[in-house]
Amino acid sequence: MIRPDPGGGNRGIRNRSWRQRESDPGTAPVFSLRGAGVRFGATWALEGVDLEVGAGERVALVGPSGAGKTTLLSLLNGSRRPTAGRVAVLGRDLATVRPSELRHLQRRVGTVHQQHHLVGPLRVVHNVNAGRLGEWSLLEAVRSLISPTDVAAAEAALARVGIAEKLYERTDTLSGGQQQRVALARVLVQRPVAILGDEPISSLDPARAEEVMQLLAGLAGDAGRALVVSLHAVEHALRHCNRLVGLRQGRLVFDAAAAEVTPVMVEELYRIDQSTDEHGEGAA
């Protein structure tokens, strides 16, 4: 099951199959970063980040544009590999697992994006069911496209986010807020151990943003899931998360419980100076 490892390190962990890990999620943090860094060309978008997130935690990533929030999230869901350091999910180092196990770990992590990244021409039910792809075989996936399978689960997830009636609508006919809810429902049917949010509310008006944040916090609370969400608005972070991680120019500035974050820390985090880096963080 596991590729021979010439280095021989970490044998103790790697010899345990992921099935064992799955049944025993409590022993390892959900996410664990050690000295993680990502370099784009000559500049480091993220550098020397150490971070652990445990089950049940609600972590907000805050910081100015270009601080590396999106890059950090892409490390957590395995869509990007670190240039330096280690990233582990459920105790497994993503750099050394085999592809099938990587996929298995990825399906335990659901991500909600600012731009939803839904497939417009598909009906809502398919976009929700797309959350199941990690557990479905290709054949099941194709069959579901022709005639949706497990509609009940999709409908329940949509009901949970409040738009059950949209099940068979074309996704690109929905409003922005509704599409974000579809994206949430998709994450729900994934039954993840962690939910990541990449600026999930920045394109919504204040009222809808508040609703979506409540939903996210509630969904995370439902089953002791971890939540890591990047946010522009610190007030949302303080209201809905119990831990804030401040990022600035690719470096971790603070990592504190919500109650301990002071206005000075926030002000310092967003301070504008001449050297504010200009490279993006991979954009949305």
Add this chain to the structure above:
Amino acid sequence: MNATDSLDVFEACTTPLRPRTTRAGTSATRPSGRPLRRLPGARMLLVLAALLVVTGACASTDGATHGERASGGDDQVFTIGAIPDQDPERLQRLYGIVADHLGEELGVAVEYEPVTDYAASVSLFRTGDLDMVWFGGLTGVQARLQVDGAEAILQRGIDERFHSIFIANTAAGLQPVDDVAGLSQLAGKRFTFGSESSTSGRLMPQFFLEQAGVSPETDFAGAAGFSGSHDKTIELVAAGTFEAGVVNEQVWTSRTEAGEVDLDKVTAIFRTPPYHDYHWVIRPDVVERFGDDFVTRVKAAFTELDPRDPNDAEILELFGAEEFIETDNDNYAEIEQVARDLGLIAQ
């Protein structure tokens, strides 16, 4: 330039056929087609280089200088053509020699203009781009119907009694027969004609097939093919692509005598009754342009070809003729009737 061309572009030949291998390396002689102007490579490069300085204004003057005979307007040149019944490179060589000979005999400028298909040769004869054309039986009739006063003037000795040969792949189980009725065995076989507008590769064979009760529309396996030329017919039947086909007797004889046909694979099964075929047809307006006796002089230039003169002998040999003789429009009445019956002539 007409419809049927790609398939029919050429039906081979009534001319004596040099071994096919002589075609290798003759591409330099092949017609470059319209446009008439041919640019040697070096000149082409020069053009590209000159581009930097050439302005739009030059274009029109260039167009004018090169617009020679763009629409057949040059009255001083006697233009001859031929149905593309054989390899275009061979036609180019043959008619280049004929044009030179006629130029000497008639004392006017003579040019050979290549065309790509049978119907185009008729169209260009009608438009006046071609003054005199070597037509097959059917195309000659079509051309005269479209140009009032056009006249069939010359044919070869063999054209009075021309034949087609039905051939078959030896594996097809077809037997040699002596009469037209025997062609009925072709029903249900894969069969190909030569060119669609060919007299010897299509018109007369179809006439005899129908006499035998075989309709090309319905009775073969699949529709009847049109290979495009006699050479291709032989090749495709030998290869087994088609089980049977029909070719002009002269081509068949020439090819078999030259040892180019594998007689273990393809064999003759029937020789048709005789009919009139190839002939020169001339436009009536040449008289106004070149003089009252022009047609007579053209006839003489061919009928007086002497097999003992090496130059004359070459022309006769290229045409596969022992001699040229005069003909007239009435000789093709039978062809016209058959063509009307088969729907190959409208009106």
Add this chain to the structure above:
Amino acid sequence: MLAFAGSLVHAGLGSQGTLNPAGWPQLRRFLAAAAHPATSPEFIRLTLDATLTTLAYAVLGTAVAVGIGVVGGVAISESWWRRPPSGRPRRTGRAGEVGPWLASRLVVSLPRGVHEAVWGLALVTILGLDPLVGVLAIGVPYGAVTAKVYAELLDETPTGAFEALRTAGVGRLRALTYTLAPLAFPDMLSYAFYRFECAIRGAAILGIIGAGGLGFQLALSFQSLRYDEMWTLIYALMAVCGLADWWSTALRRRSALPPRTIAGLGDVGDSEQRLTGATRSALGRDRRLHASAAVVVALVVVSLWHLGVDVSTLWAPRAQRLASEMAASSFPPDLGVEELARLVVLSLQTLEMSVIAAVVASLAGTAMAFVIAGGVEAEQRAGVLQRVGAGAARGLLLVCRAVPPPVGALLLLFVLLPGPLPGALALAVYNAGILGRLMAEVVENLDPAPARALRSQGASAPQAFCYAILPRTLPRFAAFGLYRWEVAIRETVVVGLVGAGGLGRLLAQQLAAFDYRGATATLAALVVLTVAVDMVSSSVRRALR
């Protein structure tokens, strides 16, 4: 879709063709010759000359088409005929406005209904041996379709500025020049280049029917069964086609033109893809654009020189005499009961051929497009195998669209019995080459984020493809396929000329027999069929959007 599938089944049953394995060795010899094309110096020189001829027809044909397109496009645009706004809602003109607009639309659909090869055959009977035949045969039908597309582009352009000027009493032409024209220019330019790509292929087909150039030489070599020479010419065609495709794509990308541009497809992209004012003005400064303009001017000059075009032929008395003779012998068309019945039967056959061609081409093109897109997939994920596969697929598509369909049909006749099927398949192969490239462009321009999002949550590559790529491309592809269906119906004539079935075959017989009245009737049937397919196709495409 259902109708589509239905007609395919019907067409499949209706066609007579069957396999003829005995001809396989011939085809194999042809394919084997690909490895050793003829390379003698004379033949290379001949090929270069022929290439220049084909290019010259394409360049001049496109120039004429764009000229017609600009004038005609303005004349048939709704914007042109609409009166200055007077408080009434837009687009609800009175008969006085709709009438001329509708009439002008009809005028363009006629030349469009007939393939350029047929134009060539008709023009040669009037103009005789003249390079104008090839130029006009491309220019006239392409001009008509260009006019239609330009009119649509103008009508889709926001009309606020135009109407503001009109209300201020500015004349129609001046208002248009100052407002709509600059806005629509990038799209119009892009379409002109797309037409140029098509014109090269069209010029090759015209060559086969005798206009000279690569197609002509290809036909000659084929008649002698000289496969090595054929491949030299095919490679030359591939080079020219590939170069034109590359130029047109580069210019489109460079100018940030939306992919809708393949605008003739009527597949108009999202409105947000419309260019912003900033990119439009940037376009004007684009150096590559200026270089392209210089090359275009140079090409036109060389083409005029090479072909020796003399426009006065058009007014020559001979042309007038022949035109009137032609008209007299073409009318009235033969439309007896018997002829009509035959036309109906053959129209159905033509329809079947076009459906087979369009469906097979769409499927094959889709498959190839995804192979290509797999090789250039963003991320570093594309493996060596995928890259090689993508390269091979690109090459294959180029061969497919470089071999003119009549030659393709003749090649297929080696292994298929004569009938409609070889023709339909030849068209399918040819159109797959064109569609595959257009489709690959669509896939490449697709936003990769949704697929990446699925991948990041554990979906496999094929799953992400099914959920994120297919649903977003298939409607576009279906639109392309439907558009190619319209084209295929016109193109059935070209393969009909070499003996494949349908109206094209009948037309070939009629032209060979100089039965112009019959041919007029056949052409009329063809135009009716084309217009009908056009209407069905565009209404389905609208529904797909």
